[in-house]
Amino acid sequence: MVLNLAVGSFMSRNAGHASALVIGGGPAGLAAALALAAAGVPVTLAAGPHRPGGQDRDRRTAALFAGSVELLRNIGVWDDLEDQCAPLKAIQLIDDTGRLFRAPEVTFRAEEAGLDAFGYNVPNDALVTVLAARAAGTPGLTLHPTAGVRNVRISAGSVMADLAEGDVLSAPLVVAADGRNSIARDASGITVETWSYPQAAVVTWFTHQRAHDGISTEFHRTVGPFTTVPMPGRTSSLVWVEEPREAERIMALSEAEFRRAIEGRLKGLLGSVGEAGPRAMFPLSGLTPDVFGRNRVALVGESGHVIPPIGAQGLNLGLRDAATLADCVSEAIVEGRDPGGSAVLDRYSALRAPDVNGRITAVDILNRTLLSPYLPVHLLRGLGLHVLNLAGPLRRRIVREGVQPAAYVPVLMRSGGLDVVRAGRGAAAVASPA
Ligand SMILES: Cc1cc2nc3c(=O)[nH]c(=O)nc-3n(C[C@H](O)[C@H](O)[C@H](O)COP(=O)(O)OP(=O)(O)OC[C@H]3O[C@@H](n4cnc5c(N)ncnc54)[C@H](O)[C@@H]3O)c2cc1C
Structure with a gap:
């Protein structure tokens, strides 16, 4: 041969x-x-x-x-992995900057790219x-x-x-x-x-009252995103980006304080927060x-x-x-x-x-x-997301390109x-x- x-x-x-x-x-x-x-x-x-x-x-x-x-x-x-993973059916971006010029909420659905799911969230x-x-x-x-x-x-x-x-x-x-x-x-x-960023991510998983429906949500905040990603059942993984000192403070919270802090950030999106897993911190670079x-x-x-x-x-x-x-x-x-x-x-x-x-x-x-x-940077970002929000071939192309x-x-x-x-x-x- x-x-x-x-x-x-x-x-x-x-x-x-x-x-x-x-x-x-x-x-x-x-x-x-x-x-x-x-x-x-x-x-x-x-x-x-x-x-x-x-x-x-x-x-x-x-x-x-x-x-x-x-x-x-x-x-x-x-x-051997599939039953530990959850399908990602949609990705939702929410502007949580509280700024004067906020970007529109954008939701990308897998079906727009002709897929049942964008992929899976894998531990x-x-x-x-x-x-x-x-x-x-x-x-x-x-x-x-x-x-x-x-x-x-x-x-x-x-x-x-x-x-x-x-x-x-x-x-x-x-x-x-x-x-x-x-x-x-x-x-x-x-x-x-x-290079490094003035940011660190706190990661964990948590259980919640409401179903996530396969939707991953990124709250875009002025210190970085706060992202939930579906896991099997009423559980999500969390990537919470903060300034490093604030991330250290979050790492040190008691479990009850940590659960309340997650609820506060989610603004009721997934209902009340139940159990939260162990936390780990990753500086961003x-x-x-x-x-x-x-x-x-x-x-x-x-x-x-x-x-x-x-x-x-x-x-x-x-x-x-x-x-x-x-x-x-x-x-x-x-x-x-x-x-x-x-x-x-x-x-x-x-x-x-x-x-x-x-x-x-x-x-x-x-x-x-x-x-x-x-401010001009905020305006540009908002404009970019407005363009993304328009239905049409450009949006479908961007969705497909983001995945592969x-x-x-x-x-x-x-x-x-x-x-x-x-x-x-x-x-x-x-x-x-x-
Ligand atoms: C908070 C956070 C969330 C993330 N979420 C996502 C996500 O949703 N989707 C996604 O695609 N990516 C995500 N990532 C990125 C993803 O986690 C990394 O890309 C991935 O873990 C890197 O894997 P790796 O094998 O390249 O490196 P590593 O995991 O660092 O593995 C390197 C390996 O090499 C070994 N090694 C080092 N030196 C030696 C040596 N001299 N001899 C032998 N072995 C050695 C180490 O022990 C280690 O086992 C995320 C990252 C972070 C920080």
Whole structure:
């Protein structure tokens, strides 16, 4: 078979004949390893304990759009997740700035984009658990548990990763899924621009008296959004953005005070608030790289982009990275090319840059127009949302584009994508968007 011969010519002794070594066992790294394996790319995953922000569990949920859910189906984890997730049927934006010029209320409905749901709200902890379980039992994927990769060294034909335990793994391609402080990215020479916002998000879940009807609501306030996202039953997850000092104060509230504070912000939207879950706090920041792949290293997930939690873009971008990289690497392997060579990385970078950079810019502008004290900025924001509120093709296009960029749909994010890669036509299918 062409595929096996091609893979064999890029075998690495240390990484157990893998063409790719994924570093990082967060949701993006696990999904990347499974997507590569599904696309027929032999892969090793070096994963340590996953403790985002140093916490024992990831208490966030991620609103994942239809393409991301399709990827989860194609890599075989959706059936184990679905009953812990809730469909997102509509997204409602409410101007809660109290300013003179307020934007109109805008509601986007999934049916406008021809969908039953925009996607699903997925608990991160459950997602990582099912992805890790799947990774442990996937042929072609070697799971290498480690306390961490300590050093990454790049030579002409391969990349070597020194593990905390003293082992050395190597492969022609390293997938840097080791988060925002990625050492694999640093080793590649890729540079990043980073910035912070005067904001922090408090996250939790809570139960409520009234049904959410599958609607996620973003209250846009002058300090940032206050967002509820449906979970199964009469439960919602909450992302409450505040100035860091106020966020610290909210973190320290008693449960009864916290429940009353949520009710106050919701203004009766979901009725009285019942139980509230444990809280976690995330300072908001941004990160963009100069390029998404260089010197045998491809950036996947937060090693390549950090974006404020507005519009639910972060992990959706990370999963599109994973599926796109699987297309690029499987294509190279089918054609007998070096999976970590510059042609693969240049193609990957060219495919990812417009999607990532466009969304980071849009979310940054939206966030800064909320924070801005200037009246003309408020007027512009209101005008923008008025335009969005008009029915018509522009609005439908914006709704569809928010969920999935039309320019390029990776094979594993298409319905039936797994059949395409199983038939060995992954590379041919890459050229033609769905
Ligand atoms: C408040 C909030 C709400 C959000 N809501 C949404 C949403 O609704 N929808 C959405 O799409 N996104 C959302 N996001 C974004 C989403 O949570 C992130 O994009 C996602 O969790 C990042 O996953 P990752 O795998 O890229 O990075 P991480 O989760 O940081 O994983 C990196 C992994 O690499 C490991 N690692 C690090 N260094 C090493 C090393 N040297 N060796 C080995 N392993 C290493 C770490 O231990 C970790 O397991 C939200 C973010 C925030 C802050």
